Amino acid sequence: MMTVATTQQHNVPALRFPEFSGEWEGVTISELSEKITSGSRDWAQFYALKGDKFIRMTNLQRGEAVDLDLSDLKFVSLPVSGHEGARTSIHADDILISITAELGKIGIVPDGIGDSYINQHTALVRPTVSKAHPRFLAQNLARNSNTKKFNRLNDAGAKAGLNLGTISNFLVHAPTLPEQQKIAAFLSSVDRKIEQLTCKKSLLEQYKKGMMQKLFSQQLRFKDSEGNDFPDWEEKRLGELGETFGGLTGKTKESFGVGEPYIQYMQIFSGSKIDITGCGFVEIENGEKQNRVQYGDVFFTTSSETPMEIGTASALLDNVEEMYLNSFCFGYRPDLNLANPNYLQFAFREPIFRKKIVRLAQGSTRFNMSKVALMKISVELPSLLEQKIIADFLSAIDQKIDLIATEFTHAKTFKKGLLQQMFI
Numbered sequence: 001m002m003t004v005a006t007t008q009q010h011n012v013p014a015l016r017f018p019e020f021s022g023e024w025e026g027v028t029i030s031e032l033s034e035k036i037t038s039g040s041r042d043w044a045q046f047y048a049l050k051g052d053k054f055i056r057m058t059n060l061q062r063g064e065a066v067d068l069d070l071s072d073l074k075f076v077s078l079p080v081s082g083h084e085g086a087r088t089s090i091h092a093d094d095i096l097i098s099i100t101a102e103l104g105k106i107g108i109v110p111d112g113i114g115d116s117y118i119n120q121h122t123a124l125v126r127p128t129v130s131k132a133h134p135r136f137l138a139q140n141l142a143r144n145s146n147t148k149k150f151n152r153l154n155d156a157g158a159k160a161g162l163n164l165g166t167i168s169n170f171l172v173h174a175p176t177l178p179e180q181q182k183i184a185a186f187l188s189s190v191d192r193k194i195e196q197l198t199c200k201k202s203l204l205e206q207y208k209k210g211m212m213q214k215l216f217s218q219q220l221r222f223k224d225s226e227g228n229d230f231p232d233w234e235e236k237r238l239g240e241l242g243e244t245f246g247g248l249t250g251k252t253k254e255s256f257g258v259g260e261p262y263i264q265y266m267q268i269f270s271g272s273k274i275d276i277t278g279c280g281f282v283e284i285e286n287g288e289k290q291n292r293v294q295y296g297d298v299f300f301t302t303s304s305e306t307p308m309e310i311g312t313a314s315a316l317l318d319n320v321e322e323m324y325l326n327s328f329c330f331g332y333r334p335d336l337n338l339a340n341p342n343y344l345q346f347a348f349r350e351p352i353f354r355k356k357i358v359r360l361a362q363g364s365t366r367f368n369m370s371k372v373a374l375m376k377i378s379v380e381l382p383s384l385l386e387q388k389i390i391a392d393f394l395s396a397i398d399q400k401i402d403l404i405a406t407e408f409t410h411a412k413t414f415k416k417g418l419l420q421q422m423f424i
Helices: 134-142 145-152 164-168 176-214 265-270 341-347 351-358 370-374 384-423
Strands: 025-028 033-038 050-053 072-078 095-099 106-108 114-116 122-127 171-174 234-237 240-246 256-261 280-282 299-303 313-317 329-336 378-381
Touching: 033 164, 095 134, 106 134, 134 145, 134 171, 134 176, 176 265, 176 341, 176 351, 176 384, 240 265, 240 341, 265 299, 265 313, 299 341, 313 341, 341 384
Parallel strands: 050 114
Antiparallel strands: 025 171, 033 122, 050 072, 095 106, 095 122, 234 378, 240 329, 256 280, 299 313, 299 329
């Protein structure tokens, strides 16, 4: 149980464990640390496929997360002598701070990392264990308010940079060591929950990807309610299953911001199902001829920066009244007697179909796709009943993923609130 501060004391957090009292002391990082240094510049020549770990600035996460992201590690193989590896080697519970480019990104070195090193883009702070709990200090430094302070202390003018003197003199507020330990343990439990949700979401996404591959390659087939096989899938061109229509025309920038909802480019690009809460607004005059969208429509992006992103599809699965489509995409209205739009949201994003789409990309710096060419692409289509069963199965997985994503967002928001109230 925590208590909320009610006195007018200075340097006291708003939220605090009840067994602690008194004001927090303002101290510099150097007063809490036994070592502050940075890496050297000549690491690229020692890169290897295996060897000692090499932690780069990119392994430090954005925002208020303090655990290193070790999914993309580099390795180095050092010579026996003649290198300053000892100065730049890191130990468990060391705190790393980015000192170039994105200033103030924080990471704490985990247990069991083994022989590891840093380069000149990262500073190393080794807390004195009798004065500072490493995770408390790391989490304190990673707060948004301190990230802003680091950026205001930029030592290099237009080119972002922090020197070791600036880091050494950086002021933080800290309570007694027992209170630091209690705060660190509590926040670690919140971090574990966030990590569990991240892992669970990733596993579900991998499971969905694997099931989509099996379903759309027909390696896995469902049976009807009586245990019988469904009919063979039929190959159909998109032009046989529906027709296309264009987005908004004749609009200027003054037309947008108020009026009727319209589906924006990023709503299509961001997911296989349109989230109608993300619509923009556009003025539509009485009697103006514009294509309205409706339930079951599928939208394709016609332009992208890379071929791999061309023709990204998203289906409208909500019943809407008056709604329009942006001018950088086009709509596809399937015959609902032949194709289930809930099925198409998955079919149009699975890898086999996507490869056919990517081949249509034309351009050099910006890539475009022809509607006419798209309508000639074929798709393997099961019966309507099997389409529904496949769509319901994959939608159920999506619902679980969305639920975990919501829990993850709540957990992150909860932690952010704690960091604002448990520190000074």
